[in-house]
Amino acid sequence: MKILVSAKRVSDPNARLNISRDGKWIEGDVEYILNPFCENAIECALQLAEAHDGTETVAVGIGDDETARFIRQGALARGVDRGILVEADEAVIDSDVIARIYQGLCERERPDILLLGKQAIDGDSNQVGQLVAEYLGWPQATFASKVEIQGDEVIVQREVDGGLETIALTMPCVITADLRLNEPRYASLAGIMKAKKKPLDELEMDDLDLDSTDPKVRVVAMSTPAGRKAGVMVKTVDELVHKLKTEARVV
Amino acid sequence: MSKILVLAEHDKGTVKKLTLNTLLFARQLAQKTGGSVDIAVLGHGVGPVAEALRGFGAGTIHVADHADLAYPLAGPYAKVLADLAKSTGAKVVAATASSLGKDVLPRVAARLGAGMASDVVALVDTKEGTAYRRPVWAGSLLADVVIDSPVHVVSVRSSAFDAAEAVGGASPVQAFAAQPDLAKARVRFVKFDGVQSTRPDLAEASVVVAGGRGLKPEKGGFGVIEPLADLLGGAIGASRAAVDDGYCPNDYQIGQTGKVVAPQLYFAIAISGAVQHLAGMKNSKVIVAINTREDEPIFKVADYGLVADAFVAVPELVEKLKAIKS
Ligand SMILES: Cc1cc2nc3c(=O)[nH]c(=O)nc-3n(C[C@H](O)[C@H](O)[C@H](O)COP(=O)(O)OP(=O)(O)OC[C@H]3O[C@@H](n4cnc5c(N)ncnc54)[C@H](O)[C@@H]3O)c2cc1C
Numbered sequence A: 001m002k003i004l005v006s007a008k009r010v011s012d013p014n015a016r017l018n019i020s021r022d023g024k025w026i027e028g029d030v031e032y033i034l035n036p037f038c039e040n041a042i043e044c045a046l047q048l049a050e051a052h053d054g055t056e057t058v059a060v061g062i063g064d065d066e067t068a069r070f071i072r073q074g075a076l077a078r079g080v081d082r083g084i085l086v087e088a089d090e091a092v093i094d095s096d097v098i099a100r101i102y103q104g105l106c107e108r109e110r111p112d113i114l115l116l117g118k119q120a121i122d123g124d125s126n127q128v129g130q131l132v133a134e135y136l137g138w139p140q141a142t143f144a145s146k147v148e149i150q151g152d153e154v155i156v157q158r159e160v161d162g163g164l165e166t167i168a169l170t171m172p173c174v175i176t177a178d179l180r181l182n183e184p185r186y187a188s189l190a191g192i193m194k195a196k197k198k199p200l201d202e203l204e205m206d207d208l209d210l211d212s213t214d215p216k217v218r219v220v221a222m223s224t225p226a227g228r229k230a231g232v233m234v235k236t237v238d239e240l241v242h243k244l245k246t247e248a249r250v251v
Numbered sequence B: 001m002s003k004i005l006v007l008a009e010h011d012k013g014t015v016k017k018l019t020l021n022t023l024l025f026a027r028q029l030a031q032k033t034g035g036s037v038d039i040a041v042l043g044h045g046v047g048p049v050a051e052a053l054r055g056f057g058a059g060t061i062h063v064a065d066h067a068d069l070a071y072p073l074a075g076p077y078a079k080v081l082a083d084l085a086k087s088t089g090a091k092v093v094a095a096t097a098s099s100l101g102k103d104v105l106p107r108v109a110a111r112l113g114a115g116m117a118s119d120v121v122a123l124v125d126t127k128e129g130t131a132y133r134r135p136v137w138a139g140s141l142l143a144d145v146v147i148d149s150p151v152h153v154v155s156v157r158s159s160a161f162d163a164a165e166a167v168g169g170a171s172p173v174q175a176f177a178a179q180p181d182l183a184k185a186r187v188r189f190v191k192f193d194g195v196q197s198t199r200p201d202l203a204e205a206s207v208v209v210a211g212g213r214g215l216k217p218e219k220g221g222f223g224v225i226e227p228l229a230d231l232l233g234g235a236i237g238a239s240r241a242a243v244d245d246g247y248c249p250n251d252y253q254i255g256q257t258g259k260v261v262a263p264q265l266y267f268a269i270a271i272s273g274a275v276q277h278l279a280g281m282k283n284s285k286v287i288v289a290i291n292t293r294e295d296e297p298i299f300k301v302a303d304y305g306l307v308a309d310a311f312v313a314v315p316e317l318v319e320k321l322k323a324i325k326s
C-alpha cells in the first residue's frame, strides 16, 4: 500500500500577524509551525503503515524552500519514508491550485490513500481534500476521527454535526484528519538523524502537467475585525444577576 | 439576472433553521447583483421539506428525490447539486458552512470549475465588484475575496446572518431527475451515532452555556452547568479541552475547528479563552465569564467577568436567577 500525506507549513497562530503593505496577505517575521491537522494526518499514515506491512509513506509540502525543513522535521523525522516539495508561492495560490497539484501528484505517485488535514489553520478554507477527491473521481471521508482498513475497504468514523458518522470507502480514496484522530508522536533523535538522508524530491508546478495553475479566488483586501468593547468585572453573583437583568436585559 | 441556488438542509422531514440564515445571505446577494434565489432540496421522501420552504420567496424549489440520496454522501450529493446548478444556469451555489456544506460544496465547485469562498460572513463592495468577506487565521483577520470563475460556490457562516423571514406566496416546486450514481461512488454509509439531547441545537440556541477543562468530573463536571442551561432554555457547548478529556460529546465543541455560535447570551465557564475558542464565540451579543483566575484572556472579551469557583458560583447563579424569574 502507498499513502501520500501532507506536510503544510503555517504561521504560528499565537504570533502577532501584520497585514502586508499591499493589504492582501501578511508579512513580517512570523514563526512557522507544521499545520496541526497535518500532524494528525502524518500520525495516521504512520500507524496504518505500522499495521500493514509493505506500506510506503510519502509526505508532500507545497510552498517555498523553507517548506523542505517542515517536510524533514515534521514528517521524515517521525518516520515517513520520503518527501516531495512542490515549489509555489502560497500568497497567490488558492486551495484549488493546491488541489490540482495534489491531483497531478496522485496521477504520478498512484497512492491508495491521500491523507490530508481537514483544514489549514492559516487560510481556514477546508477545501483541498474534497476538491482533489472530485478531480480524481475518488471517494472521500472528511473530518476523520478513526481510520481502519478492513480488506479492500477503509472504514472511517467522521465528526459531523449531531454525532459521529461511519462510512466505508473503497481505495483509492481521500481522507482528511480531524484533531481527535490521534496524538501525534514526537520525532526521536534517531528519527531526526535518519531524516537527513531520506530522499526529498523538489518539483516545480510545471513538472506536473497541470491544465492550469491560475487561482480562481483572489484576496483583494485584508482587515482586522472590530474588537469588543471592554467589559466589567463583577464582585458577586448578585451583582452579575443585577447587571444581566437591568443592564444587558438578557434574563 | 444571475441565479443563486441555495442547498436546503433538513433532518427528519424538517428544514434546519440554519438554512434560513443562508437564505438571508442569498437574498442580500441577489439584491446586490439583481438576481433571484432558487432552493435545492436533496434527499429521499423530502416533499414536506420543499412544502415548508414555499413561503420564502424562492423563484423555484427544485426537489431531487432519490433513494440514493437518503443519506448525504459527498460524492453523489455533489454530483446532483452540480447537475442541478448546470441545468438551471445558477451563477452562485450556496449552502450553510455546516459539516454537510463543508463536505459537499468543494466537490460541487470542482465539478463546476468554480472558485469557492468558505465561511462567508459578509458581502462587501470593492473596486473589483462584490467581494465575499471571510475570517482567516482563526478569525484574527478578515479577508475580502473575489472569485474569478463564471460560477461561484459559497459556504455561509450562519451566525453572521439572521434567519430569513417568510414573505408569503407559494414558490413553485419542480422535480429534478437526479442521477446520483451511488454505485460508482465507491462509498457506503455504515451508521450514524447521534447525540441525544432535549436541549436546543447549539448553532441555533439564543443562550449557550459552555464549559471548559476546569469542570473536572470529580468535582461534578458538566453537571454543574446543566441546571443553568435548563433554566434559560439554552444549549450546552464546550471548549476543545473539555471534549478531548471526554467531559462531553465532540459535537459540543465551539471554536475554530468546532461550531461557530453568536447567541444573545454566552456563558464561558472554566474556559481560559484561547484564540481558537474565541474564534467560535466572540461575536455573541453578551458574554459572561466565570473563572477562578483573574488574568485569563476570556475576561478580555467578556462583558461581565466574575472571578469565582464555578462549582460554587454557578449553583448560586441558578438559585438567584430562579428567584428573579418567579
Ligand atoms: C489547531 C487547533 C485547533 C483548536 N480548535 C479549538 C476549538 O475549536 N475550540 C476550542 O475551544 N479550542 C480549540 N483548540 C484548543 C485551544 O488552543 C485551547 O487549548 C482550549 O480552548 C483550552 O480549553 P479550556 O479553556 O477549557 O482549558 P484550559 O486552557 O486548561 O482552561 C481551563 C480554565 O478553567 C479554569 N478553572 C479551573 N477550575 C475552575 C473552577 N473550579 N471554576 C472556574 N474556573 C476554573 C482555569 O483557570 C482555566 O482558565 C485548538 C487548538 C489547536 C492547536
Ligand SMILES: Nc1ncnc2c1ncn2[C@@H]1O[C@H](COP(=O)(O)O)[C@@H](O)[C@H]1O
Pocket (backbone or CB within 6 Å): A006, A007, A008, A009, A035, A037, A038, A041, A060, A061, A062, A063, A090, A095, A098, A115, A116, A117, A118, A119, A120, A121, A123, A124, A125, A126, A127, A128, A129
Ligand atoms: N501548501 C500546502 N502544502 C501541503 N498541503 C497543503 C497545503 N495547503 C493545504 N494543504 C492540505 O490541504 C488541507 C486543507 O487545506 P485548506 O483546504 O486550504 O484548508 C491541509 O490540512 C493540508 O493537508
